[in-house]
Amino acid sequence: MTDLKQPVVLTGDRTTGPLHLGHYVGSLRARVQLQYEAKQFLLLADTQALTDNMGSPHRISRNVLEVALDYLAVGIDPTRSTIFIQSQVPELAELSQYLLNLVTLARLERNPTIKEEIRLRGFERDIPAGFLTYPVSQAADITAFKATLVPVGDDQLPMIEQTNELVRRFNNSVERAVLVECEAVLARVPRLPGIDGKAKMSKSLGNAIQLAASPDEIVKAVNDMYTDPNHLRVSDPGRVEGNVVFAFLDAFEPDIELVTELKAQYRRGGLGDSVVKRELNERLQALLAPIRERRLELARDPAGVLAILSRGTVLARETAGATLCDVKAALGLSYF
Structure with missing residues (x-):
């Protein structure tokens, strides 16, 4: 079992494109x-990204x-955090298979995050099975590392709820x-809005x-904001x-005091959009310049x-493999 005195963190991103400011503030x-502060695993979710991108696997x-x-550019230190590739840890797929037996189709369809993602993609009833079941895949990713903390945006809270349901059922x-x-x-x-103000920030929405x-x-x-x-x-x-x-x-x-004063001036009148946008541009330029240079x-x-x-994937397989051994033993599947 994991030593719960030391928090274990699991987090990751679907590899559908470079990360953006929504990811930055979100997690x-x-x-x-x-x-x-914790033992951290960072997952590059290429397998999960394929659930609705099988038509362009090489892009993923x-x-x-x-x-x-x-x-790496934002400051993740590979000597402190284990960065690994989801598809290269087959133990996660096996654990997903066991957890799928503990959830119904109806429960997956009720997941608010999945419902919203299905709506955004226009799937209606033509939903890839892998996409519908990715809450279970995500649960496997989390439980394989016996993570106690998972940094997420508020739209992902139903996924954490479903993960804990599966833990209790198992x-x-x-x-x-x-x-x-x-x-x-x-x-x-x-959650950070997109520059158009219509939805959360998303590369696919431009x-x-x-x-x-x-x-x-x-x-x-x-x-353009x-x-x-x-x-x-x-x-x-x-x-x-x-x-x-x-x-x-x-x-x-x-x-914070500056932002509070700008808001008050804007509400009263006498403050143009161009002034506020100039302030924001200077802040974002200062934030992103060192990240961009480090990335280059x-x-x-x-x-x-x-x-x-x-190296991170090797370490991830060791940890996930140990959990899978515990799971199979508990299920009576350790034959040799």
């Missing part, structure tokens, strides 16, 4: 801090390196505590700012609620990055 900042495999570069069925329940770790800003964005790309994204459509003149009072620029300032500007430096040595992933 990346927390992951950088947690690596100094190429993005493994892109996501790894983003992790432990009850084998009448012993084999798997460990986990707790969600929510960021101060659990409303994201990537961590590797160039200075010009940042300027364009900030200028949705504000208050009724704030037509500088003198007009403006709405802060639903204003994407202020949502970003809340997320990224550490000077790391990208010059792709073999070195792959070596980090290889």
